[in-house]
Amino acid sequence: MSTDDVQTEILQRLTRVETKLDMQLNAKDIAAEALEKAKSAHLRQNDFKARLDEIEKQYDNEIRLLNARVDAESATLIARIQAENQERKLDRRWMIGTMFTACALIVATIKLF
Numbered sequence: 001m002s003t004d005d006v007q008t009e010i011l012q013r014l015t016r017v018e019t020k021l022d023m024q025l026n027a028k029d030i031a032a033e034a035l036e037k038a039k040s041a042h043l044r045q046n047d048f049k050a051r052l053d054e055i056e057k058q059y060d061n062e063i064r065l066l067n068a069r070v071d072a073e074s075a076t077l078i079a080r081i082q083a084e085n086q087e088r089k090l091d092r093r094w095m096i097g098t099m100f101t102a103c104a105l106i107v108a109t110i111k112l113f
Helices: 003-112
Strands: none
């Protein structure tokens, strides 16, 4: 082997080593960029989770308020229905009493003749 061949071989090997080093540096840069993107995505995900929790709390409060309103309205309606039923019972009792009184008057009138 001549000196030129040795130098050529050395240059080729150095070129390969340099290429490998460049690839390693490039891989390191890509890994650092990927890490930054992952951190950014994680922060965005935390922000979205915080917003979602806030929205969930808001809707939970609204649902609680609606349930309370429905319960109050239901209680009012039930009370009104019970009062109307009681009033109907009293009206029926009055009607029955009036009918008995009228019948008694009719019977008394018939006995007089």
